[in-house]
Amino acid sequence: MNMGLLQAAFYKPPQAASEELALPTQVREQKHQINTRHCEKYHNLVAWNSGIASVIHPNYLQVLTLPMQLSMMVNKPFPFKPMGLVHLANEIKVNELPEQNAGLHLKTSFAGLQVHKRGYVFALKSEGFVDEALAIEATSFYLARVKHDLAHDEQSGHIASNPETIQLLPSLNNNDHQGPSLSFPLTFEQGIGRRYASASGDYNPIHLSRWSAKLLGFRRAIAHGMYSKAICISMLAKNDAFDCRTASPSIFADKAITTQFVQPIYLPSATEMEVSQAIPKSDEIQGNELPSLRFSLKSQQRAKTRLHILGEVSTI
Template identity: 50%
Template structure:
């Protein structure tokens, strides 16, 4: 979140009762940008994106570029939830090809689904990046707004009273149920490769300065406690970006070539928060064109899984 956006997010209070079924706005935000190569390089350094692929943006960089637009959608009526304290549950990235670091992009953001969750409501937010009119990369983030439910809305079918025009693009369908959120429950096969990853105490503030995401849950122990966490936690998209950088570096070594023009998908489930500081282990399994990876840590001899991702490379 940007500084002014953070203030607006802190002050924003939707005019909605807990008994009301929330309705997402149908607006679409668009913006043409020229990628700032200096900022892009700062981001690359933060997430270890290098070795022959640094001429193109990181798959996660779209989230950073579109973050101010996402925030704009969440600090104005009739957005039905408070932006502060949202929990990032999952993220899905589809790459047709990775744009160059100096590319001109048309960015587009829109809401892309809503569903009941035992701890509140989950909504999807879609970001898309177009180069010369062609979709290069898209990313969908799934956010949980934690709140108590009234009995009347627990089993609500969000699509029953919504007239969806099937001829519209998916970016225009704001009221459909979330049906494609990554849920990866199966037991993973034995891992082929493991490597260490460290998340130091101040990494939340460092990444916030690069990404613009100043959500209080990432900054300090005290600001995180205000949001219901025992201490500051790492950004989910930061931990995912670090893992992707490492996984694609190893994949290029296997393939002995770059992946910039190769279609790829990254489906991630954020399972448990990474409390700062934490030492983690990245475990990677490769089978054909699919790669599974998991980020885990140990606390008092008990393993904790923080995220799990399926990567499909065409």
């Protein structure tokens, strides 16, 4: 991954034609046998409940496919510079979590592109198949900060969408009633960026030290977005958020875990995670469907509340 980051630092995207901007259409595929020792290292770091550690953490797919994702962003005709991308959101859909020792068929592909007031947002999708059945998929949404004429690009069709586009930047429904909530503290230690980089392979300089983060415009190192999401997911499983007496490997089956990364978490930081049920206004739940779970991660800084993460776990 260090070589991949070096490639990312020196990658020069091609000049887009004036009439359109498009993402590459290739699909990367790889057969992968999960390394149980590496998986356990990751699980320990993100506090994955030992009662369900026989299956992978939902975020582990991102770790497995990260080299494939990066390789897609350091080769032409990818139209943006990989360094400096902003991770805006992530959505994971679980049919069934694979076993920790499973053999997977991994796929990655670009999944959509749209104009944003600060540049362009694109989606990168990863899929994990077990015995040719889709077990888990994850889509990350990135902002490429590029100057452009927003009004012109929106009206002129400057963006050519990929054939299999998906809804970009999924919004969370904030109109539901909030049920009973629980909260608990989460501490992000000074060196967690380096520790997570060692486990995940994501050595982006903004996470490693104050000095490397400053080179890219941050006053201090910031936590990985996928680490903060992973910790939140682990806490949901640990703290009976699903009203389960005993956590089971199927706890996230048929669930979608959607997260928006709102503001960075500077290291070190003390945060508070809050979890509540999102109950539809009609107060009607179809069949055996459970209310969605809403979660957030906030901190207090100079008498102000900063929202870092907004997320939801819902039934697919």
